[in-house]
Amino acid sequence: MAIISISMSDDMLREIDRLKNELGFSARSELLRAGARMLIADRREKAHLEGRINAILMLIHTQNVEDIVTDLKHRFEDITNTQIHSHIREGKCLEIFILEGDAERIKEMVHLFQTCGKMDYVKLIVA
Numbered sequence: 059m060a061i062i063s064i065s066m067s068d069d070m071l072r073e074i075d076r077l078k079n080e081l082g083f084s085a086r087s088e089l090l091r092a093g094a095r096m097l098i099a100d101r102r103e104k105a106h107l108e109g110r111i112n113a114i115l116m117l118i119h120t121q122n123v124e125d126i127v128t129d130l131k132h133r134f135e136d137i138t139n140t141q142i143h144s145h146i147r148e149g150k151c152l153e154i155f156i157l158e159g160d161a162e163r164i165k166e167m168v169h170l171f172q173t174c175g176k177m178d179y180v181k182l183i184v185a
Contacts, residue, residue, distance in 0.1 A: 104168070104182065107161035111184055115155040115164075117171060118146070118179035126176050127153060134167045150178065 066074075074086055083089040119127065131141060137159030144152045157164050164182070172180045 111161045113157045114183045116181045117153040123176040
């Protein structure tokens with residue numbers, strides 16, 4: 059087994075500790091391993107998507123990264139049926155995209171949001 063070191067904000071660490079206690083994990087590392095396993099399983103599931111699909115993409119981000127969302131949404135207008143933008147708590151925004159199109163194109167859009175480093179939450183739900 060390898061040991062890794064990661065950096066995270068104090069807020070994230072507090073949230074990890076809260077989840078650890080709430081869910082009954084014995085240590086932070088157990089919680090992080092469970093989270094990694096969930097992410098891996100989700101990626102494997104999404105990797106097998108093909109053909110034309112319908113999906114919902116949900117994002118949560120801070121208001122100061124609207125330019126990134128706007129840029130990406132314009133790049134994927136061909137698969138976006140509807141987009142809903144809502145201001146939620148503490149300077150955060152919720153985006154809901156209703157998507158229809160080629161699975162590879164949808165996966166590309168999701169990947170760009172996930173890897174831009176500016177989204178608090180990214181979730182794809184396939185119908």
